[in-house]
Amino acid sequence: MGTTAVASAPTSKSRRGRPRRLLLFVHYNKWGELADYVVYLLKRIRKVYARMVFISNSPLTEEARAVLSALCDEVVERENTGFDFYAWKVALDREGPEGLARYDSVTLMNDTCFGPLFDLEAVYRKMEAQGADFWGLTNHREKVGEDLLATDGCIPEHIQSYFLCFKKETALSEPFTKFWRNVAPETDVVACIKKYETQLTRYFSTLGFTPAVYCDVAGGDLAVSNVTTQDPAY
Numbered sequence: 001m002g003t004t005a006v007a008s009a010p011t012s013k014s015r016r017g018r019p020r021r022l023l024l025f026v027h028y029n030k031w032g033e034l035a036d037y038v039v040y041l042l043k044r045i046r047k048v049y050a051r052m053v054f055i056s057n058s059p060l061t062e063e064a065r066a067v068l069s070a071l072c073d074e075v076v077e078r079e080n081t082g083f084d085f086y087a088w089k090v091a092l093d094r095e096g097p098e099g100l101a102r103y104d105s106v107t108l109m110n111d112t113c114f115g116p117l118f119d120l121e122a123v124y125r126k127m128e129a130q131g132a133d134f135w136g137l138t139n140h141r142e143k144v145g146e147d148l149l150a151t152d153g154c155i156p157e158h159i160q161s162y163f164l165c166f167k168k169e170t171a172l173s174e175p176f177t178k179f180w181r182n183v184a185p186e187t188d189v190v191a192c193i194k195k196y197e198t199q200l201t202r203y204f205s206t207l208g209f210t211p212a213v214y215c216d217v218a219g220g221d222l223a224v225s226n227v228t229t230q231d232p233a234y
Contacts, residue, residue: 046071051103
């Protein structure tokens with residue numbers, strides 16, 4: 001199955017006083033289903049974005065396409081080549097600099113999270129007020145030692161990639177273009193995480209871009225390095 005746009009709804013009208021935000025949402029379900037929690041999530045966050053593009057790395061049923069077409073501005077089906085990072089790369093290439101320039105920010109999100117539990121607009125307002133060049137919801141604290149995701153014996157502190165937001169100036173920068181140009185269609189998910197998710201924050205920070213995170217767990221007293229997969233009380 002190649003990349004195919006299966007639906008395109010009218011672009012959402014701009015909302016007075018609200019930044020124009022672009023969402024590129026990647027979905028995958030090995031059973032070819034559209035889970036209820038994904039539909040719930042999309043309904044709850046629809047008002048936050050001027051444009052929502054749904055990219056499915058697995059086939060969709062006719063019923064699912066109809067549901068998604070009513071919620072999103074564009075729905076795309078593609079093979080699960082390169083997992084979420086390569087899907088984002090393809091979507092960013094399709095938008096191009098001209099497309100990205102129409103928005104105040106671009107958010108990359110996938111369906112490995114549940115929610116929202118409260119209004120996402122309030123989160124955006126708080127984070128946008130900080131003026132960071134890119135931000136996310138949670139971070140993974142630095143972890144030194146042997147690990148599948150470690151590079152040279154360390155997993156660096158990084159913003160977790162299920163939700164990444166880049167402001168317009170960052171998304172139109174040469175380092176942003178270079179990072180995504182170098183994303184390859186990995187065939188191993190561990191290699192994909194190790195090469196891209198764990199390195200993205202350090203890559204942009206080293207080049208002078210300012211990161212931020214809504215729930216900063218890296219500097220706390222938690223015993224775990226990844227709060228999204230482990231009980232903090234562990």
